[in-house]
Amino acid sequence: MSITYQARQFFDGEKMHDNATVTVEGNQVLSLAPQPGAQMIHLDGLLAPGFVDVQVNGGGGALFNTDTSIEGLSRIREAHSRFGTTAMTPTLITDDIGRIETAAEAMAGAIEQQLPGILGIHFEGPHLSKPKKGIHREKFIRCITDAELAQFCRQDLGKVIVTLAPENVPADIIAELVSQGVHVCLGHSDADAETVMAALEAGATGFTHLYNAMSALTSRAPGMVGAAMADESSYAGLIVDLYHVHPLSARAAIRAKGTDRMMLVTDAMAHVGSDKSALPFFDTVIQREGDKLTIEDGTLAGSALDMASAVRNSHLHLGLPLTDCLQMAALTPARYLGLEHKLGKLLPGYQADMVLLNDQQQVEKCWIGGQPV
Secondary structure (H helix, E strand, C coil), rough: EEEEEEEEECCCCCEEEEEEEEEEEEEEEEEECCCCCCEEEEEEEEEECCCEEEECCECCEEEECCCCCHHHHHHHHHHHHCCCCCEEEEEEEECCHHHHHHHHHHHHHHHHHHCCCCCEEEEEEECCCHHCCCCCCCCHHCCCCCCHHHHHHCCCCCEEEEEECCCCHHHHHHHHHCCCCCEEEEECCCCHHHHHHHHHHHHCEEEECCCCEEEECCCCCCCCHHHHHHCCCCCCECCCCCCCHHHHHHHHHHHCCCCEEEECCCEECCCCCEEEEEEECEEEEEEEEEEEEEECCCCEEEECCCCHHHHHHHHCCCCHCEEEEECCHHHHHHCCCCCCCCCCCCCCCEECEEEECCCCEEEEEEEEEECCC
């Protein structure tokens, strides 16, 4: 049965429309016009493509590292769908090889079962820079081995992202990962700009949480930040929670990269969608105060950000047009993953992943594959 939604405002992924319709049949958008016999539903708000988050560590009280199961993945997805995220790559933080293998098995099961909203897996580490480790546990940071390569290059994990420090992973290994379909992101790195550019030449295409845990931009040493902002073809994730990056720095980066290369990400921990303020993380505890997460020494520990808040912050605090913010939350990450033909737009043939926002950019409802969640 077809359903025609008539929305007061409608963003198709590229353009904004007033009093527009979108007809959904099954899990896809059928038409942008009413169809004979279709059920008509009126929506008082803004209907937009569902958000795509390529860096989400946890939600609903579950952290992927400590709940590497299909049930844990479902719990994380359910928590974030309340905030408009309809597709994600759950992220495994630096851990031992056993945990990497267990997480990969869980993801393979989720992909086989076509778990709604799960696109694949993001391995953030363990091949990082110790000086830029952030909250990643130093005891697990190590050189890459055949054991990790075997997991990263599996062909049953959906979309695979690997964040690594290019000063610790040779360019030929980066090229090998890329040849196996892995999306290589650079981050948690103290590399100089020349090393970063060599990694990009080898096939790396992204930067993980721009500015944070990477060599800074200065006048005579561009660092990873400068290389990322100067490169026109790569993508970058940005945490717009107003703690990780100053609004002026965020605006400068978006102006440099463009909204077609900058992705809003949450870097969310288990706190999102949970009423608990303190949750365990390896041998420490991550404490939530307001919307800020820290460990005992005050180090930022991921975020309590959700994608709707990232959109709202970008619009209200960075002063960006709402259409740009929505694009950075949906179409740009979909394009980064090579899914721009399927996600990030609400046009005929696209998956009916949708979010309904009110005038304050709060989520009223969302759908994954045409099904309300």
